[in-house]
Amino acid sequence: MQNDTKIPENHANRLVHTAFGWYAMTREQSDLGPFASQQEASLALSRHIRVYKGVNTRSEGDVRHAGMSLHDTAHCSKSNCALCAEAYILNQSLIA
Template sequence: MRAETRAVAKQQEGRLVRTVLGWYVKTREQMDLGPFASRQEAAHALQRHIRLYRGLNPRTGPATARMHIHDAETCQRSNCCDCLEAKELGLSMAVAS
């Protein structure tokens, strides 16, 4: 059980994203979870999400295929934390120029 707990904790690191609006959880479903006021709230939401969707939305490809390229211009997801990050980065770069 400890190995499973560690694997989930490692998985959380990549799926929890902090934005200007709060913490989000990346999902494979149409909508990311969030925003949450704290990382802990987001982590609890991820645990609930994993329990609810376990086995319903299997991964495609090998476990090593984790590279993700996101195009915020063509994304059709709602409440997408990757799009929010891209917009946030674009705004901060525009201000810095």
């Protein structure tokens, strides 16, 4: 059975899996998620990009910083941030 649920190439590094679920990272104030599946996160990201096309003139650069470890959660201004969620989980597991 053929299915067309393939994740677009340019989404791959913007979809993050955390213990809460899947997030789609955006350049805007709020990341999208969490979603139950990578597919849902990808669809949400597609919609998001459509909405924001033309609004955000910055180039399609890396939204993800190099490496997973050095996200500055204390100074992060996002209201819903995939990397903060990831860091939160990491902290919890270090404490536990």
